[in-house]
Amino acid sequence: xxxxxxxxxxxxxxxxxxxxxxxxxxxxxxxxxxxxxxxxxxxxxxxxxxxxxxxxxxxxxxxxxxxxxxxxxxxxxxxxxxxxxxxxxxxxxxxxxxxxxxxxxxxxxxxxxxxxxxxxxxxxxxxxxxxxxxxxxxxxxxxxxxxxxxxxxxxxxxxxxxxxxxxxxxxxxxxxxxxxxxxxxxxxxxxxxxxxxxxxxxxxxxxxxxxxxxxxxxxxxxxxxxxxxxxxxxxxxxxxxxxxxxxxxxxxxxxxxxxxxxxxxxxxxxxxxxxxxxxxxxxxxxxxxxxxxxxxxxxxxxxxxxxxxxxxxxxxxxxxxxxxxxxxxxxxxxxxxxxxxxxxxxxxxxxxxxxxxxxxxxxxxxxxxxxxxxxxxxxxxxxxxxxxxxxxxxxxxxxxxxxxxxxxxxxxxxxxxxxxxxxxxxxxxxxxxxxxxxxxxxxxxxxxxxxxxxxxxxxxxxxxxxxxxxxxxxxxxxxxxxxxxxxxxxxxxxxxxxxxxxxxxxxxxxxxxxxxxxxxxxxxxxxxxxxxxxxxxxxxxxxxxxxxxxxxxxxxxxxxxx
Numbered sequence: 001x002x003x004x005x006x007x008x009x010x011x012x013x014x015x016x017x018x019x020x021x022x023x024x025x026x027x028x029x030x031x032x033x034x035x036x037x038x039x040x041x042x043x044x045x046x047x048x049x050x051x052x053x054x055x056x057x058x059x060x061x062x063x064x065x066x067x068x069x070x071x072x073x074x075x076x077x078x079x080x081x082x083x084x085x086x087x088x089x090x091x092x093x094x095x096x097x098x099x100x101x102x103x104x105x106x107x108x109x110x111x112x113x114x115x116x117x118x119x120x121x122x123x124x125x126x127x128x129x130x131x132x133x134x135x136x137x138x139x140x141x142x143x144x145x146x147x148x149x150x151x152x153x154x155x156x157x158x159x160x161x162x163x164x165x166x167x168x169x170x171x172x173x174x175x176x177x178x179x180x181x182x183x184x185x186x187x188x189x190x191x192x193x194x195x196x197x198x199x200x201x202x203x204x205x206x207x208x209x210x211x212x213x214x215x216x217x218x219x220x221x222x223x224x225x226x227x228x229x230x231x232x233x234x235x236x237x238x239x240x241x242x243x244x245x246x247x248x249x250x251x252x253x254x255x256x257x258x259x260x261x262x263x264x265x266x267x268x269x270x271x272x273x274x275x276x277x278x279x280x281x282x283x284x285x286x287x288x289x290x291x292x293x294x295x296x297x298x299x300x301x302x303x304x305x306x307x308x309x310x311x312x313x314x315x316x317x318x319x320x321x322x323x324x325x326x327x328x329x330x331x332x333x334x335x336x337x338x339x340x341x342x343x344x345x346x347x348x349x350x351x352x353x354x355x356x357x358x359x360x361x362x363x364x365x366x367x368x369x370x371x372x373x374x375x376x377x378x379x380x381x382x383x384x385x386x387x388x389x390x391x392x393x394x395x396x397x398x399x400x401x402x403x404x405x406x407x408x409x410x411x412x413x414x415x416x417x418x419x420x421x422x423x424x425x426x427x428x429x430x431x432x433x434x435x436x437x438x439x440x441x442x443x444x445x446x447x448x449x450x451x452x453x454x455x456x457x458x459x460x461x462x463x464x465x466x467x468x469x470x471x472x473x474x475x476x477x478x479x480x481x482x483x484x485x486x487x488x489x490x491x492x493x494x495x496x497x498x499x500x501x502x503x504x505x506x507x508x509x510x511x512x513x514x515x516x517x518x519x520x521x522x523x524x525x526x527x528x529x530x531x532x533x534x535x536x537x538x539x540x541x542x543x544x545x546x547x548x549x550x551x552x553x554x555x556x557x558x559x560x561x562x
Contacts, residue, residue, distance in 0.1 A: 002225050004055075004250055006255050006256065007254075009170075009221055009223055012154075012168070012170060016154025016155070016158070016170060020151065023282065025284055028287070029120045029150070031290075031293065032289045033119060035289060035296060036058055036061060038053050038055045040053050040297070041056075041300070051067035052303045052304055055296075056296055056367060056371070057292065057293075057296055058372050061115065061289070064118050068406060068407050069107075069111050075098065075418055076094060077090045077093055077418075078090055088436075089468070092434055092436060093422070094435065096425070097422070098300050100142075104143060106417070112147055113147065113413070114123065114410060115436075116147070116150075116408075117274050117275065117276045117285070117287075118276050118288065119287055119289055120150050120287060121150060121275065121284055121285040121286050121287040121290075121295040122274065122283075122285050123147065123149070124272065125146070125413075126146045126171060127143060127271075127272070127417070127420045127421065127424060128270065128271060129142075130142060137325055139431070139432055141429070143368075143424055148171060148271070152172045152173070153170070153271070154169070154172070156225075158282065158283055159282065161278060163271055164268060164269060167225065168223055169223070169224045169271060170222070170223050170224075170267055171222045171223075171224075171271075175217065177218045180218045180258070182510060183288055184256065184319060189256065189257075190379055193256050196255045197255070198255075200219055200253075218253055220251065220252070222251045223249060224248070224249045224270075225247070225248055226248070227245070227246060228243050229263075230242070236241055244267075245264055246264065247265075247266040247269060247270070248261055249262055249266045250262070264426075266420075267423055268419060268420055268423045270423075272413050272416040272417040273413070274412075274413040275409065276288065276406060276409075277405075288374055290332075292374065295370045299366055299367060302359060303363065306355065306363075311549045312352075370435060392509050425466045426467055426468075426469035429467075431464065431465045431466070431467075432463070432464060432466065433461050433463055433464075436460065436461075495513050495514070508526055508533070511525055511529070
């Protein structure tokens, strides 16, 4: 039974906090963030100690993020039912998803997702439809993407990592109290209920930037769950009952319901979740930083001790005989007083012994081994002398192998995001005008005759009912990864070679194989070439007729004119 009262919802929220506390999530995330940002000496009470920071962790994390997002992401949607209409719809859908990715800055936000996943262990995207965004059409609304920290999301079953198998999901926000009250007014909450919206403390405030402003903030909980309902479906003229699972949500503070039970119509939770390294029987993953923090502390401490030793003992100390200097010794500040009569000297110098080179060697070895076991050695980071380029490239490629699991997890994360976008489109986009290219227009039979040029002109705008995606998305294969992106470039390169070697002789065939996004004004070139080809065909037809029916003297004059 799904709980829907504020007290019950907050009870489930506190259960999630208890679980995260039991696995030291808040403590580890705070510590990992501090070490990533270079705050390595926080809490150390040693005001006179030199506190060096050699941020090995940030260097490695930056390398990890760069390795995973170094290649662009190509998204290709291909229906299993390869009818012409299905293929065209899939092409239109692919382009519309590209527009959503561009408008929401999805690619830029994925870099933050990968960094948070690496530092914190997990990260998530929340997708929502904003009906107030202008689209340039009569129908408003567009998809928005928000990043959620792993400390602000709680699964109903913390021992299951699959998002879509959760009984419910809770997303926590800390918002200014006045902002929450305004939100309640827009949802029609009575002023009497709004008075119960007050600031509150939160168990996560001690590890967040909200600690100083906790008295002005209110915790807002959004709870998602799935409910089954019966819908009528017409199959071959017969109405049948069909069970459908849809996503519901409710938004609440600790005492007030801000938005009551709402059926979104979505079939999937609008949340995409990524863990860096999965942990058995837990939805939270593990960060690579957590295990190497002791190494980072050790490196900083040894460097600090070396600096203190060199500062105190790196320069010789002057010794003088106080008996011989007498009263003038008081003006010799910084000199050490000693009795040098037995040595027959009145002034001397002493030097402390050098510390062992094994200390510096140990520091170097610790740094090298840490990077090695993290999969970020010097060759991967570019810290080598390029004597043998082929060997360096081979080592870099081999060093990227340990990140393949994370790269695959990222591709799965993007694929989940694409399916969520499709789900939201099918429910909220309605019927919209979409621009299509000439090739798709001709395949759909949407070309029309232009009376001015007496040529077929493609229809560039078509109305698409996005609710049809409800049936399409169950038979769609989504391919994500640089292979999809590079396959397009490889296709263009292959076509270039075939055309250059005269294996493909028709320039129209060549141009039609080039994706629209790589060649601006492609259709104009194709139309121009078709017109030239049509004129050439007409001229050849006339010449053939002349050769068959024209008198010999006319053919002779034509040959002389050539």
